[in-house]
Amino acid sequence: MNAEILCVGTEILLGDIVNTNAAYLARELAALGIGCYYQSVVGDNAGRLAEGLQLALSRADMVITTGGLGPTYDDLTKETVAELFGLSMELHRPSLEKMEAMFKGRGRVFTKNNEKQAYFPKGAHIFDNDQGTAPGLAVESQGKVVILLPGPPREMTAMFQKQVRPYLESRSTRVLRSHTIHLFDIGESTVEDRLHQSMLDHENPTIAPYAKLGEVQLRVTASAADEAEAEALMQPVMEEICALFADHVYGVDVEDLQHALVGRLQELGQTIAVAESCTGGALAKRLTDIPGASRNFLGGVVVYTNEAKARFLDIPMADIEEYGAVSREIAERLARSVRGKLGADLGVGITGLAGPEGDGVHEVGTVFIALAAPEETFVREGHFTLRGRSGVRLYACQYAFDMIRRYLTGLPVIPEETQ
Amino acid sequence: MNAEILCVGTEILLGDIVNTNAAYLARELAALGIGCYYQSVVGDNAGRLAEGLQLALSRADMVITTGGLGPTYDDLTKETVAELFGLSMELHRPSLEKMEAMFKGRGRVFTKNNEKQAYFPKGAHIFDNDQGTAPGLAVESQGKVVILLPGPPREMTAMFQKQVRPYLESRSTRVLRSHTIHLFDIGESTVEDRLHQSMLDHENPTIAPYAKLGEVQLRVTASAADEAEAEALMQPVMEEICALFADHVYGVDVEDLQHALVGRLQELGQTIAVAESCTGGALAKRLTDIPGASRNFLGGVVVYTNEAKARFLDIPMADIEEYGAVSREIAERLARSVRGKLGADLGVGITGLAGPEGDGVHEVGTVFIALAAPEETFVREGHFTLRGRSGVRLYACQYAFDMIRRYLTGLPVIPEETQ
Numbered sequence: 001m002n003a004e005i006l007c008v009g010t011e012i013l014l015g016d017i018v019n020t021n022a023a024y025l026a027r028e029l030a031a032l033g034i035g036c037y038y039q040s041v042v043g044d045n046a047g048r049l050a051e052g053l054q055l056a057l058s059r060a061d062m063v064i065t066t067g068g069l070g071p072t073y074d075d076l077t078k079e080t081v082a083e084l085f086g087l088s089m090e091l092h093r094p095s096l097e098k099m100e101a102m103f104k105g106r107g108r109v110f111t112k113n114n115e116k117q118a119y120f121p122k123g124a125h126i127f128d129n130d131q132g133t134a135p136g137l138a139v140e141s142q143g144k145v146v147i148l149l150p151g152p153p154r155e156m157t158a159m160f161q162k163q164v165r166p167y168l169e170s171r172s173t174r175v176l177r178s179h180t181i182h183l184f185d186i187g188e189s190t191v192e193d194r195l196h197q198s199m200l201d202h203e204n205p206t207i208a209p210y211a212k213l214g215e216v217q218l219r220v221t222a223s224a225a226d227e228a229e230a231e232a233l234m235q236p237v238m239e240e241i242c243a244l245f246a247d248h249v250y251g252v253d254v255e256d257l258q259h260a261l262v263g264r265l266q267e268l269g270q271t272i273a274v275a276e277s278c279t280g281g282a283l284a285k286r287l288t289d290i291p292g293a294s295r296n297f298l299g300g301v302v303v304y305t306n307e308a309k310a311r312f313l314d315i316p317m318a319d320i321e322e323y324g325a326v327s328r329e330i331a332e333r334l335a336r337s338v339r340g341k342l343g344a345d346l347g348v349g350i351t352g353l354a355g356p357e358g359d360g361v362h363e364v365g366t367v368f369i370a371l372a373a374p375e376e377t378f379v380r381e382g383h384f385t386l387r388g389r390s391g392v393r394l395y396a397c398q399y400a401f402d403m404i405r406r407y408l409t410g411l412p413v414i415p416e417e418t419q
Numbered sequence: 420m421n422a423e424i425l426c427v428g429t430e431i432l433l434g435d436i437v438n439t440n441a442a443y444l445a446r447e448l449a450a451l452g453i454g455c456y457y458q459s460v461v462g463d464n465a466g467r468l469a470e471g472l473q474l475a476l477s478r479a480d481m482v483i484t485t486g487g488l489g490p491t492y493d494d495l496t497k498e499t500v501a502e503l504f505g506l507s508m509e510l511h512r513p514s515l516e517k518m519e520a521m522f523k524g525r526g527r528v529f530t531k532n533n534e535k536q537a538y539f540p541k542g543a544h545i546f547d548n549d550q551g552t553a554p555g556l557a558v559e560s561q562g563k564v565v566i567l568l569p570g571p572p573r574e575m576t577a578m579f580q581k582q583v584r585p586y587l588e589s590r591s592t593r594v595l596r597s598h599t600i601h602l603f604d605i606g607e608s609t610v611e612d613r614l615h616q617s618m619l620d621h622e623n624p625t626i627a628p629y630a631k632l633g634e635v636q637l638r639v640t641a642s643a644a645d646e647a648e649a650e651a652l653m654q655p656v657m658e659e660i661c662a663l664f665a666d667h668v669y670g671v672d673v674e675d676l677q678h679a680l681v682g683r684l685q686e687l688g689q690t691i692a693v694a695e696s697c698t699g700g701a702l703a704k705r706l707t708d709i710p711g712a713s714r715n716f717l718g719g720v721v722v723y724t725n726e727a728k729a730r731f732l733d734i735p736m737a738d739i740e741e742y743g744a745v746s747r748e749i750a751e752r753l754a755r756s757v758r759g760k761l762g763a764d765l766g767v768g769i770t771g772l773a774g775p776e777g778d779g780v781h782e783v784g785t786v787f788i789a790l791a792a793p794e795e796t797f798v799r800e801g802h803f804t805l806r807g808r809s810g811v812r813l814y815a816c817q818y819a820f821d822m823i824r825r826y827l828t829g830l831p832v833i834p835e836e837t838q
């Protein structure tokens with residue numbers, strides 16, 4: 001079985017958006033063991049879309065498209081596929097009703113052109129869209145499969161995870177299973193270096209490293225007749241990797257660092273409060289992205305200015321002047337004060353220079369991260385100079401989360417190698 | 420003149436990297452007024468690369484490739500182009516000498532396989548690579564042009580800026596210019612409905628709508644002999660659109676809603692403070708994403724719990740019990756209290772139900788957003804039921820930003836149609 005990816009959208013041809021959909025689908029297909037030799041992009045143009053589809057269908061068993069399912073006259077993908085296979089377009093009433101209810105719920109007018117999104121080529125398998133209006137679909141005809149997915153990445157990825165992947169798996173006799181090991185505070189080249197020999201040794205399961213913003217992931221994938229066999233193949237390799245990277249491993253098959261640590265807070269029934277200067281709310285935002293976080297996250301303050309530090313956390317102006325706003329001492333006071341104010345088990349304080357402007361004392365990218373626990377306050381100093389303002393803020397949050405994670409799992413809060 | 424982009428690399432087909440090169444080149448070609456109707460990706464495979472090139476050359480005047488110029492056996496792009504055009508490969512001595520000097524300068528051994536990078540199809544125009552080893556090249560033959568660029572984005576973009584763009588500009592007589600109009604609080608289908616007739620009427624400039632998360636953009640693009648003529652073509656259309664959508668237009672050629680309003684705060688020298696319940700720091704985070712925001716953003720509190728509301732903002736527990744944490748009254752008190760505490764010109768308070776859990780009173784997605792100004796406190800009630808927890812939080816921020824923007828530009832803070 002091999003597939004092609006065909007992304008539809010003039011905004012991609014104009015370079016207005018980066019085609020992350022193609023990369024996402026490519027990775028998912030690879031993980032499912034489905035070969036993919038071509039990716040293409042065409043604009044919202046009926047003739048070229050038809051040509052692109054025909055070409056892809058001549059080369060592959062399956063074509064996955066993204067985009068062109070919306071309500072406007074230049075959304076043409078469904079109509080083009082129907083014409084290619086000689087299928088009529090039919091109204092799918094449940095999709096129409098769902099859409100009408102959705103518009104009503106938001107108090108928006110359901111304009112006539114939206115109806116178009118509820119018409120599908122006859123016999124299509126429909127994928128619900130729980131993140132937007134346009135459903136996706138699969139059309140099987142003439143020994144080929146065409147899967148049409150919406151263009152907005154959030155809609156497309158959610159639909160793929162929940163509906164398209166199971167649909168594809170149900171068509172295959174082998175199963176592919178993966179686990180992802182999440183590593184923090186270690187670079188990709190170091191990971192590859194340590195792994196090198198065992199990477200070469202393993203063909204099933206395979207081991208693939210991915211450098212992500214702020215972490216490295218190792219994906220272990222096994223192909224087998226069934227799930228149990230796949231798991232049995234992976235188990236010893238997983239254990240070997242987890243032993244090799246020890247406390248750099250913050251989780252397996254977890255969403256991200258903050259999910260891992262909120263899970264840990266929930267298990268232990270511990271609470272946390274945060275005081276942020278340079279991260280400006282990013283830490284609180286990421287914690288509260290998680291549903292139910294309010295049971296363990298008691299609140300926070302964004303004390304960007306010295307006045308705010310004094311007003312909300314009673315940090316004397318004299319102290320800020322003595323130590324400087326960006327200092328180990330002020331980070332400690334932020335963490336301890338917010339912990340006390342909200343009566344939390346743990347308090348976090350972050351102060352640093354996100355840039356681009358400096359303070360004339362520290363290099364831009366210098367950050368002090370404090371974790372106040374009942375028995376002690378830990379401070380880690382970071383220098384995140386590589387990735388600009390957003391990188392400083394991102395890494396400051398990552399290291400704060402990692403300190404909490406390490407504390408809650410009984411590891412040294414500051415790794416010994418960095419002390 | 421039209422072009423195609425053909426990116427070469429198995430790592431793109433596997434989804435290991437996102438194809439930012441294609442987006443970059445697409446944008447540059449659009450800016451040069453060179454049409455581009457297809458983008459493709461093939462792996463490091465001689466047969467498929469040759470097929471992909473032939474297909475692209477059959478459809479376009481010019482093909483730009485990225486990748487496959489390196490020293491290893493699977494770097495095949497130059498050789499494939501040479502074969503296609505029946506050209507021999509010749510050593511380019513200056514490139515070889517430059518490469519040898521570079522290796523020497525870095526104390527690295529110049530291995531034999533690197534020589535391959537100094538061989539080019541006979542008659543090629545060579546683009547120096549000042550960021551890496553493999554030079555790029557242009558081959559003109561049989562009325563077509565093929566431009567071959569290295570795969571690493573840093574090398575490719577530097578080469579494009581300094582050498583390829585001038586090479587292309589010297590071949591073209593037209594320019595393309597665009598403006599983007601940003602709209603808020605109006606759906607894509609309504610935008611299109613209102614625009615429909617004028618969209619059809621205009622061929623130069625063209626008008627294209629894009630639905631983005633939390634807003635709609637309209638891109639106006641003109642083709643002309645020079646920049647002044649392009650601007651003159653766009654001006655009446657821009658004015659017509661801005662009049663048509665009136666106060667839904669929050670900016671032209673701006674980055675996003677928060678940049679537009681921070682710009683406005685800076686112009687007016689006004690300051691702001693925020694108190695967030697359900698958005699949990701997201702509002703502060705987005706404001707402080709902007710460099711220099713600290714001059715106008717005085718700070719914030721994340722008062723997720725009732726205790727935090729009482730502790731940081733002196734909101735009596737009795738009031739919270741009387742009105743409920745999710746209420747118009749509490750939003751007002753949050754906004755007014757944080758404004759007063761930090762001595763800001765404006766205060767924002769947000770309280771709502773981001774879900775998935777409800778409070779037994781309000782529907783999940785119900786949010787109250789308050790803006791406390793010196794003379795009055797405005798409250799807008801929103802029901803963001805469509806896009807899950809992250810959507811509720813996103814839209815709550817968008818509407819808060821829009822209320823501030825409307826206030827600062829003298830518009831009714833709550834649009835009349837929704838009152």
